[in-house]
Amino acid sequence: MYKKFNIYHIKKLHKLFIVIIMIGMHTITIYANTHIVCKTCAHTTIKETIKAASAYDTIIVKKATYNEYNIIVDKPLTIIGKNYPVIDGKRQGEIITIISDHVTIDGLFIINVGTSYTEDYAAIRVKKSKDFMIQNVVLEKLFFGIYLEKARDGVLYHNKIIGDAVEEYNSGNGIQLWYCKNIIIEHNFVQRVRDGIYLEFSDDCKIKNNVSSHNIRYGLHFMFSNNDSYENNTFEKNGAGVAVMFSKKIKMYRNIFKENWGSASYGMLLKEINDAEITENTFEENTIGINIEGSNRIQYSKNNFINNGWAIKVRGACYTNTFKLNNFLNNSFDISYNSKLNDNLFHNNYWSKYTGYDLDKDGIGDVPYRPVKLFSYIVNRTPETIILLRSLFIDIIDFSEKVSPVFTPDKLLDHHPLIHKIKW
Amino acid sequence: MVVIENLHKTFQKNKVLTGVDLTIDKGGIFAILGPNGSGKTTLIKSILGMVIPTQGSIQIMGKNIKNNWLYRKKIDYLPQIANFPNNLRVKELFKMIKDIRGNTNTDQELIELFKLSPFLNKKLGNLSGGTKQKVNIVLTFMFNSPILILDEPTTGLDPISLIRLKELIRKEKTKGKTILITSHIMSFVEEISDEIVFLLEGKIYFRGNITQLKTQTEQPNFEHAIASILKNTYA
Amino acid sequence: MLKILKYSFYDLMRSRWSYIYFLFYLLLGTVLLFLNNDLSKAIITLMNVIIILVPLIGTIFGVMYYYNSKEFTELLLAQPLKRNSIFLGQYLGLSLSLTMSLVLGIGIPFILYGIFKSDSIWNFSLLLITGAFLTFIFTALAFNISLSNENKIKGFGYAVLLWLFLAIIYDGIFLMSLILFEDYPLDKLSLFGTMLNPIDLSRTLILLKLDISALLGYTGAVFKKFFGTSFGLIVSLFMLFVWILIPTLRIIVKSKKKDF
Numbered sequence: 001m002y003k004k005f006n007i008y009h010i011k012k013l014h015k016l017f018i019v020i021i022m023i024g025m026h027t028i029t030i031y032a033n034t035h036i037v038c039k040t041c042a043h044t045t046i047k048e049t050i051k052a053a054s055a056y057d058t059i060i061v062k063k064a065t066y067n068e069y070n071i072i073v074d075k076p077l078t079i080i081g082k083n084y085p086v087i088d089g090k091r092q093g094e095i096i097t098i099i100s101d102h103v104t105i106d107g108l109f110i111i112n113v114g115t116s117y118t119e120d121y122a123a124i125r126v127k128k129s130k131d132f133m134i135q136n137v138v139l140e141k142l143f144f145g146i147y148l149e150k151a152r153d154g155v156l157y158h159n160k161i162i163g164d165a166v167e168e169y170n171s172g173n174g175i176q177l178w179y180c181k182n183i184i185i186e187h188n189f190v191q192r193v194r195d196g197i198y199l200e201f202s203d204d205c206k207i208k209n210n211v212s213s214h215n216i217r218y219g220l221h222f223m224f225s226n227n228d229s230y231e232n233n234t235f236e237k238n239g240a241g242v243a244v245m246f247s248k249k250i251k252m253y254r255n256i257f258k259e260n261w262g263s264a265s266y267g268m269l270l271k272e273i274n275d276a277e278i279t280e281n282t283f284e285e286n287t288i289g290i291n292i293e294g295s296n297r298i299q300y301s302k303n304n305f306i307n308n309g310w311a312i313k314v315r316g317a318c319y320t321n322t323f324k325l326n327n328f329l330n331n332s333f334d335i336s337y338n339s340k341l342n343d344n345l346f347h348n349n350y351w352s353k354y355t356g357y358d359l360d361k362d363g364i365g366d367v368p369y370r371p372v373k374l375f376s377y378i379v380n381r382t383p384e385t386i387i388l389l390r391s392l393f394i395d396i397i398d399f400s401e402k403v404s405p406v407f408t409p410d411k412l413l414d415h416h417p418l419i420h421k422i423k424w
Numbered sequence: 425m426v427v428i429e430n431l432h433k434t435f436q437k438n439k440v441l442t443g444v445d446l447t448i449d450k451g452g453i454f455a456i457l458g459p460n461g462s463g464k465t466t467l468i469k470s471i472l473g474m475v476i477p478t479q480g481s482i483q484i485m486g487k488n489i490k491n492n493w494l495y496r497k498k499i500d501y502l503p504q505i506a507n508f509p510n511n512l513r514v515k516e517l518f519k520m521i522k523d524i525r526g527n528t529n530t531d532q533e534l535i536e537l538f539k540l541s542p543f544l545n546k547k548l549g550n551l552s553g554g555t556k557q558k559v560n561i562v563l564t565f566m567f568n569s570p571i572l573i574l575d576e577p578t579t580g581l582d583p584i585s586l587i588r589l590k591e592l593i594r595k596e597k598t599k600g601k602t603i604l605i606t607s608h609i610m611s612f613v614e615e616i617s618d619e620i621v622f623l624l625e626g627k628i629y630f631r632g633n634i635t636q637l638k639t640q641t642e643q644p645n646f647e648h649a650i651a652s653i654l655k656n657t658y659a
Numbered sequence: 660m661l662k663i664l665k666y667s668f669y670d671l672m673r674s675r676w677s678y679i680y681f682l683f684y685l686l687l688g689t690v691l692l693f694l695n696n697d698l699s700k701a702i703i704t705l706m707n708v709i710i711i712l713v714p715l716i717g718t719i720f721g722v723m724y725y726y727n728s729k730e731f732t733e734l735l736l737a738q739p740l741k742r743n744s745i746f747l748g749q750y751l752g753l754s755l756s757l758t759m760s761l762v763l764g765i766g767i768p769f770i771l772y773g774i775f776k777s778d779s780i781w782n783f784s785l786l787l788i789t790g791a792f793l794t795f796i797f798t799a800l801a802f803n804i805s806l807s808n809e810n811k812i813k814g815f816g817y818a819v820l821l822w823l824f825l826a827i828i829y830d831g832i833f834l835m836s837l838i839l840f841e842d843y844p845l846d847k848l849s850l851f852g853t854m855l856n857p858i859d860l861s862r863t864l865i866l867l868k869l870d871i872s873a874l875l876g877y878t879g880a881v882f883k884k885f886f887g888t889s890f891g892l893i894v895s896l897f898m899l900f901v902w903i904l905i906p907t908l909r910i911i912v913k914s915k916k917k918d919f
Contacts, residue, residue, distance in 0.1 A: 261871075263878040287876040309873025330703060332873035352700060378838070383877050384845040385837050387853055389870055390862055392711050393830035435918065472737045475918040493741050501737035507730030511673035512666070520666050524738050563734075 037085075038062035046079070046087070047071055061085045061108065069095050069114070076102035084109040084138065091141075094121045104133040113142040120172060122147035126154060134159060144172035145193065148202075152181040156188060163193035165216050174215070177202040177225075185210060192216075196238065199225040208232055218243045218269075219260075222250060230255060235267070241286065243269040244276070254280045257289070266291040267308070270298070278303060280424060288313045289331070292321075301325050302424050310336050310376070319343045325422050328352060328371070332389060335371040335412070338380055342409040346371065350418040358419045369417040372408040374401035425449060425571060425602045426471065431480035433466050440466045442626035444480070451600040453593065455613045458623035459654055464606045465504070467623065468573055471604075472501055484571070497525070502564040504575040507556075510549025514540065514559055517548060521563055531566040537588055538562060554580040565592060572596060572603040578612055590616060614646040622653065629653065663735070663748025664755070671724070671756035680716060680757065684764025692772045698779045705765065706786055706865045710858055711826055713793040717757060718818040721801020724753050726811045733919050746802065746914045750907070754798045758791045765790075785868055789861040792899045796857045797822075799906035806913045825858050833859075846879030854894075857902045863895050 035049050035057060036042075043049040046068055049059050058078040062085060069089040073079070073096065086109045089095040093114040096105065103126075110123045122144035126132050128151065135157040139145045145161040148154065156175060165171030174190035177183060180202040188210045190196035196212030199205060200223045207230035212219035219235035220242040222228065229251035235241035241257040243266075244250055250273065257267030267286035270276070273295040282304040283289035289308040292298075294317040303326045305311035311331040312323075321344040328334045329352045348364070356367035375394045379386050388394050401408060431444040440463045448454060456464050469475040471482060473489055473496065481488055484495045508517055518531055535541055538558040543551060551559065557580045564572070574593075578586055593616060597603060607613050613620070620637055622630035630637060630653065634646055643649040671677050687708065691701035725732075728749065735745050765787065774783050801818055808814040833852050837845055853859040866874060867886060874886040885891040 261875045263876055265876070285872050287872050307869075307872060309870065309876050330699060330869070332870040352697075378834070382838050382841040382845070384841075384849040384879070384882075385834055386874060386877055387849045387859075387863070387866075388830055388834055388837075389866055389873065390707060390710075391830040391859070393827050393834065395707075396827070433918075469919065474733065474736045476916065494739055496737060496739040499737070501734075503730065503734055503737065505730050507728075508734075509666070509670040509728060509731055511670045516666075516669075520662070521738070523662055524735075524740060 032056045032058060034058045034060060036060045036062060037066075039064045050075075050077065053077060056102070069093050071096045073098045073100060073103050073105075075100050078104040079106065079108070080104075081107035081109070086111060088112050089114060089123075091115065093119075094123075094125060096124045098124070098126045098129055098132060101129050102131050103129065105135070105137060106133075107136045109138045109140075110142075111140045113139075113144070115143045115170065117170070120144050120147060120176075122172070122176075125149060126151040130154065133157070138162075142172070142193070144176055145174040145190070146176070148175075148177045148180045148183060150179045151177075151183070153183075154180075155184045156186070157184075158187040159189075161188065161190045161193065163191065165193050168194055168216055171216060173198040173221075174212070176200075177205065180205065184208070190215065190219075195219075195221040196235075197221070199223065199228060201225060203227050206230075210234075211236070213237050215239065219257075221245075222247045226250075229253070234258070235260070237261075240265050240269055241267040243271070244273050245269070245271040246273075248274050248276075250276045252276065252278045252281060255282075257281065257283045257286060259284070260286045262287060269293075270295045273298065282306065283308055283311065291315065292318050294318065296320055298322075299324075302422060303327070305329065305331055305334075307331065309333065312336070314338070314344070321345070322347065324348055325418075326350070327421050329421070333373060333376040333379075336376040336380060337372050337409055337412065340407075340409050342412040344412075346412065346414040348416050348418055349414050350421050351414065354417050354419075356417065363419050365417040365419055368413040368415045370402050370405070370408075370413055372412050373398045374407055377407045425485060426604075427483040428467075428471075429481050431467070431470060431482065432478045433463070433470060433475060434478045440626055441470070441477075444623075444626070444628055446621065446628060446631075448602055448604075451597065451602050452618040453597055453603045453605060453616055454619045454621055455617035456604055456606045456621045456623065457613065457650065458629075462623040463626050464623055465575065468575060468604065468606065471573065472496065472499065498569050499571045499573060500564045500567050500569045502560060502572075502574040502577050504579070508548040508559070510547060512548050513545055514548060514551070515544045517559065518563070518566075522566075525567055528566050528568070530568065531562060534562040534565055537592070538585060554582060554585070557581055558585060561589060561592075565596070568599075570601055572601055574603065574605045576607055577605065578607060578609055586612075610647045610650065622650075624653070660741075660744035660748045660751075663740070663745055664752045667728075667749045667752025668756050671753060672759070676720065677756055677760050680720075681760035681764045684761055685767060688765045688768035692768050698772065698774070698777055699782065702779055702782050702786055703869060706789070706869070709761075709786065709790045710793065710861050710865070713761065713790050714797040714826060714858055715822050717754075717794050717797030718801040718804075718822050719815075720757060721753060721798040722805050722814050722818040724749070725802055725805035726814065736919055742914050743911050746806075746910050747907070750798060750802050750910060754795045757794045757798065761790045761794065762787055782868055785864060789864055792903070793857065793861055796899070796902045796906065799903060799910060802910050803906050803913065806910065806917060825856050829856050830859065844879065846877070846881040850881065850885055854898050857899065860895050860898050860902065863891070864899075867891055867895070 035053050037046055037049045046066055050073060053059060055075045061081045063083040065086040065088055067088050067090055069092045084107060087095060089112045091112045091114045095110050095113055113123050114121045123139045123142050124134060125147040127149045130153045132154040134146060137159045139161045142163055146156060161174040171194040173195040174193040175185060175197045177199045181204055183205045185207045186209055190212045192214045194217050196215045196219045198221045202225045205228045210233045213236040215238045217239045219238040222244045224246050226248040231253040234256040236258040238260050241260045260267055265287040267283040268290045271293045274297055276298045278300045280302045284306040287309045289305045289311040291313045293315045296319045298321045300323045306329045308331045310333045311328050313336045315338055323346045326349045328349060334351060351369050354365055354369045356365040358365055375398055426448040428444055428446040431441050433441040458464050466475055470477050485498055487495055489495050540558055543555055577589060614634060619633050621628060637649050641649040641652045643652050691704055695701055769783060774780055804817045805814045837849060853863050
């Protein structure tokens with residue numbers, strides 16, 4: 001990670017001759033001073049230390065509690081906390097605002113951000129800056145956590161954001177991106193805020209290895225953001241796991257969506273999404289694994305859908321999506337459709353409810369599988385009937401519907417269902 | 425020992441017993457006779473508490489049997505059809521009944537008497553009708569109760585066993601027991617019984633010994649005497 | 660009563676039917692486990708089988724046992740025994756032996772497969788508990804039917820009808836009425852409807868385990884309380900007890916008044 005820490009240095013110099021790089025590095029080392037903040041030092045507050053420092057200096061913050069807010073970082077600085085010094089904002093407003101490029105914040109414990117209904121106070125805000133790095137920061141008792149506003153080329157690494165949000169209207173988001181570009185969000189832990197990670201009008205961002213859980217609204221939320229990717233994240237016990245709305249070309253790889261329970265709870269909510277790739281994700285024990293509305297040309301492959309209420313719920317206007325090589329294991333309902341039309345392709349998936357046979361032993365069932373059950377149609381209409389799930393009577397009517405579909409899309413079939421679970 | 429007063433029993437609309445009064449206060453063998461459907465079995469089952477009377481009372485050894493079950497310790501009953509749990513062995517059945525009613529050693533003698541030893545380890549389901557009846561008899565006689573009720577005891581028995589049974593009944597009588605018997609075999613009844621209780625249409629039509637019956641019906645022969653009662657009523 | 664129970668149990672434990680019933684579950688469990696190699700799938704399949712099959716076997720065996728042991732029961736009635744103890748003893752003996760066939764039949768393959776080391780142990784115990792409850796309930800119902808019907812054929816007929824009604828027809832009527840009244844709030848009605856059918860009740864127990872994700876998708880407050888907390892589990896188990904208790908009480912009352 002040390003490489004990333006210095007990414008802007010390298011970027012700045014990478015086109016020059018090696019010698020010049022050496023000299024350049026040397027210059028920085030020579031002219032950069034280190035300032036120390038502590039209760040008995042020359043500087044006892046972070047604010048005055050920043051004022052005293054020059055560009056590219058390093059500020060070391062020793063362990064103590066600093067009651068400060070509205071700390072403006074207006075020059076390229078590296079601020080490092082030793083043993084997690086506490087910065088207590090006393091609920092007065094924003095705590096750190098970065099308005100310069102090349103700023104690094106490392107190892108601070110920031111608490112008590114002010115709450116407001118008119119302004120989005122954050123623990124750390126990056127405003128119109130680039131090449132920043134925020135890492136190893138712990139945020140508690142916050143409104144907004146890390147707020148990136150028109151920022152670009154920055155890294156958020158290994159931060160811990162623990163909120164205490166109860167209601168949506170008076171809580172903020174853990175990590176918020178607004179009109180940002182090329183941001184890397186990695187190894188962060190976000191809990192109990194409104195949206196764990198929220199991207200609005202932000203493109204080309206990479207979100208990796210984060211854990212976002214117990215958030216009131218979404219674990220991760222995209223709005224009008226394109227060409228982003230998120231991989232290897234875990235979204236657990238959120239109001240809903242991930243909401244991807246009005247965005248294009250989002251890549252979603254190897255994430256885990258777990259235990260998002262409730263009447264409007266989804267592992268993933270897709271709304272007006274085009275050309276996304278959803279691969280090797282695991283959706284486990286969600287009320288609805290994926291809820292899809294108005295989304296087209298999406299590739300779903302090698303995903304695991306395990307023990308969900310509904311693995312996939314399609315609510316109309318979804319065209320040319322393909323579902324290939326997914327595992328559907330023990331979901332109460334595999335697929336639910338609210339119309340009779342189907343323009344989506346189901347091919348070579350494994351369905352644990354499949355009861356067909358494979359006489360030629362090629363690993364593909366000889367009878368097509370029909371993933372939409374009549375009962376899911378009935379439950380859509382009269383939700384209370386869910387109580388009859390697994391009743392013999394329901395099995396009988398499902399069977400008769402399977403033989404001659406009347407209410408469910410008759411062309412929705414997996415003609416080549418797999419006999420064995422797919423592993424990768 | 426047995427006092428029955430004004431006993432009525434109606435099954436749905438079918439009046440089976442319509443006021444039976446019967447007092448038996450001494451030992452002896454009493455044959456309860458009557459045509460089919462006259463209420464013999466109902467009377468016996470009422471005494472045993474298996475049928476609950478619509479009206480009237482029954483006292484056994486001076487105690488009303490209503491809502492009482494302990495009095496059955498004083499009664500040994502030989503049911504008409506013996507059908508036992510098929511998977512139990514004969515030995516186990518004896519053990520079980522002894523377990524329920526208390527221990528006794530008389531069973532060894534009886535097993536000897538009816539030559540049942542070879543069957544002790546057989547399952548009850550595999551026994552012939554006659555053997556089952558012997559088992560049934562052993563079960564009944566192994567407890568030394570003051571009252572014995574035998575419902576068609578001769579069913580399925582071979583002549584030797586029949587003789588043994590008669591001897592057994594007489595032996596019990598000498599102990600001063602009260603023995604109630606129903607049977608269709610008139611020779612058997614004539615041979616063994618001291619008194620006849622004749623049931624007809626739910627009432628006691630006749631009670632007395634065989635000589636009295638013959639005199640009353642003016643018939644020289646017991647079987648004809650019975651027949652004449654029936655003829656008179658059906659005529 | 661315990662003596663009667665003991666002997667009925669011994670008798671039944673040696674009956675051919677107990678073996679067949681036991682072997683059936685043994686075979687089913689083994690095939691499901693070792694052919695599929697998927698523990699949770701095997702348990703789900705067994706749950707579906709059990710909530711239908713156990714009631715059927717319970718009623719049929721109950722009626723059959725009652726009629727077959729009628730003469731023996733009469734012999735017992737002539738013994739110094741309380742009627743209660745005879746019938747309750749036989750009822751418990753039969754229920755226990757059926758439960759035993761079920762528990763051993765399913766238990767053996769699962770133990771060999773290593774159920775104790777897996778996290779499906781709770782689902783598995785739920786499976787057995789449900790099976791036991793259903794056995795006790797439907798055997799009691801069968802005794803009720805046969806106590807009320809002298810005619811063997813009629814008794815069998817009613818037993819099959821009862822099973823058919825509770826296993827299938829009831830849910831059909833239930834579904835129809837829910838759809839018919841869909842404009843009204845139905846969550847209380849639907850829960851109430853479930854309580855009145857022991858098969859639905861045990862199904863609810865299974866839903867609580869397997870389909871909690873789907874059940875929590877429904878918005879009604881009563882539903883949420885029922886399925887979202889342990890309330891549902893407690894109420895369902897309690898109702899299953901009531902379902903054993905009421906037919907058992909009726910066995911006592913009915914047998915007291917009955918002529919044999």
